[in-house]
Amino acid sequence: MMATPNPRQIALDVLGAVRRRDAYANLLLPARLDAAGPAGRDAALATELVYGTLRLLGTYDAVLDRCLPRPDRLHPRVRDVLRLGVHQLLGMRVDPHAAVYESVELARRTGGAVAARLVNAVLRRIADRDLESWLAEVTPADDPVAALGLRYGHPRWIVAAFADALRGDLADVRALLQANNTPAPVHLAARPGRCTVDELLAAGARPGRWAPTAAILDAGAPGRIAAVREGRAGVQDEGSQLVALAAAAPAGAGWWLDLCAGPGGKTALLAAEADRRGARVLAVDLRPHRARLIPRDPRVTVIVADGRRPAWRSGRVDRVLVDVPCTGLGALRRRPELRWRRRPDDVRSLQRLQIELLTAALDAVRPGGLVGYATCSPHPAETIDVVHQVADRVEVLDAREAMVAHARAVPPDLGPGPFVQLWPHRHETDAMFFALLRRR
Numbered sequence: 001m002m003a004t005p006n007p008r009q010i011a012l013d014v015l016g017a018v019r020r021r022d023a024y025a026n027l028l029l030p031a032r033l034d035a036a037g038p039a040g041r042d043a044a045l046a047t048e049l050v051y052g053t054l055r056l057l058g059t060y061d062a063v064l065d066r067c068l069p070r071p072d073r074l075h076p077r078v079r080d081v082l083r084l085g086v087h088q089l090l091g092m093r094v095d096p097h098a099a100v101y102e103s104v105e106l107a108r109r110t111g112g113a114v115a116a117r118l119v120n121a122v123l124r125r126i127a128d129r130d131l132e133s134w135l136a137e138v139t140p141a142d143d144p145v146a147a148l149g150l151r152y153g154h155p156r157w158i159v160a161a162f163a164d165a166l167r168g169d170l171a172d173v174r175a176l177l178q179a180n181n182t183p184a185p186v187h188l189a190a191r192p193g194r195c196t197v198d199e200l201l202a203a204g205a206r207p208g209r210w211a212p213t214a215a216i217l218d219a220g221a222p223g224r225i226a227a228v229r230e231g232r233a234g235v236q237d238e239g240s241q242l243v244a245l246a247a248a249a250p251a252g253a254g255w256w257l258d259l260c261a262g263p264g265g266k267t268a269l270l271a272a273e274a275d276r277r278g279a280r281v282l283a284v285d286l287r288p289h290r291a292r293l294i295p296r297d298p299r300v301t302v303i304v305a306d307g308r309r310p311a312w313r314s315g316r317v318d319r320v321l322v323d324v325p326c327t328g329l330g331a332l333r334r335r336p337e338l339r340w341r342r343r344p345d346d347v348r349s350l351q352r353l354q355i356e357l358l359t360a361a362l363d364a365v366r367p368g369g370l371v372g373y374a375t376c377s378p379h380p381a382e383t384i385d386v387v388h389q390v391a392d393r394v395e396v397l398d399a400r401e402a403m404v405a406h407a408r409a410v411p412p413d414l415g416p417g418p419f420v421q422l423w424p425h426r427h428e429t430d431a432m433f434f435a436l437l438r439r440r
């Protein structure tokens, strides 16, 4: 008889892969669960262990470092066992005896008797107090930004960037961090002319809130829906759908350029709008494997190219969408480990690339034509600071008008303009930023 897969062992393996080879938990865990076969409560336990531990990783490490004699000497795999144990003790309602016992057994299989003894001693010490008491111990005095980060499991520099974007309103930041820790349902986009939202509703989804193309799938794999399997609908956050639709409005016929197009979620919506207006789309991506994922469409020409070295004549296209590579800090709901993987240095190097790509987009568009600049990060260095770099070349339009023109319902609290910043805690979308610029 095959042994029943142990959810704690699966969680430990996934944490190890995330740490060692930068695996994405949201891709690896479902694959492991499918392959290993636990279902129901065991699958739910493995999922909570992985996502819950990854979200609060920095906080759990701070607690562990208080309890370890030599934190720097700890084997990384044993640290993972301890992190899972701390999450069961401080973040879940697992009986402390069971949490310690199961962790010690995991440690024994991972690192032998020495590891088991260490895990036993450390977790017993941690089990003596609750999360509030440990937070009080590890939180620096007079640093409300760090305190929010420790309570909701975000690095301090990221909380500071969110606070900047939210004008220093820490109650708002708290709501955002909580939303980032709330699992997001799968959002689907019905590709106009190929699928309707009604077809997705009939397959078990519910309507999206804002985009006329959106449906939300609360349970089950999207691949079980025929329209998704056939490429007539795609998995795409509703905020991304709003951005793609806003980038197409109001555009004329001629060529539209999608400068960072792979894997093509926005291209597919642009193509449908282009079809209505007799326009064509040139979809560009630097990476061949990303370009290959762009859905085939008679209106779309796909090329692999560096958007900064144009393969097209400058000043000719009617419209450009530049959905730049970014830190992804707007999608932390869907990628719990990303907050610990990103570094402040990433922001600086990505900002350089973002400015170059936005400049190339402006070179490509005809005078008077429009460029939509989008990022899935609300970090001001990747949003308004980038747009300010090209301020002398553009007239900044009110992006809220373009977004509202295509929305099924008008999203509230789009901010003072002229840019749009969507937020998980306000709109239940990823934190997409969108600016609409007219080349002078």
Ligand SMILES: C[S@@+](CC[C@H](N)C(=O)[O-])C[C@H]1O[C@@H](n2cnc3c(N)ncnc32)[C@H](O)[C@@H]1O
Pocket (backbone or CB within 6 Å): 240, 259, 260, 261, 262, 263, 264, 265, 266, 267, 284, 285, 286, 287, 290, 305, 306, 307, 308, 323, 324, 325, 326
């Ligand atoms: C945020 S993703 C785009 C997502 C896409 N618009 C969608 O909706 O599916 C950014 C893309 O930019 C591409 N990229 C990075 N550097 C680039 C460059 N110099 N030129 C063109 N594409 C680039 C990446 O390969 C990545 O696919």
